[in-house]
Amino acid sequence: MNGRNFSTxxxxxxxxxxxxxxxxxxxxxxxxxxGASAVEWVIISAVVVAIVGVVAAIINAALKGxxxxxxxxxxxxxADKTC
Structure with missing residues (x-):
């Protein structure tokens, strides 16, 4: 295999x-x-998506409240009182 031509x-x-x-x-x-670089980007993207999801859930809960x-x-x- 070391760079030699091999034919069967x-x-x-x-x-x-x-x-x-x-x-x-x-x-x-x-x-x-x-490929390792691509995997790193996928992991970073997943972390960012998770953070955005948590922030969206917090904002949604605050708005609902x-x-x-x-x-x-x-x-x-x-008519005679305010909130």
Whole structure:
């Protein structure tokens, strides 16, 4: 495999050997580090989405609480008092 041409005479096996030699060369060259960068971006994106989700849930809860408060005030309102 060390850069030698290898032929078995069987096209399927020759293809498989050539394919595996290419994969081994890519692994040794460090070219596969590009995938690690993509994984890092996916993890960073997931963290950002989670933070946005938590903030949205907090804001939604605060708005719901305020809306309930205003609704209760309107239901109990009378002409002579304010909320």
């Amino acid at each position: 005479g069987i096209p399927g096996v020759d293809f498989l050997i050539t394919f595996l030699q290419g994969r081994v060369q890519r692994a040794r060259s460090g070219e596969l580090d590009r 305020g809306a309930d408060k205003v609704g209760n005030c309107i239901q109990g309102a009378s």
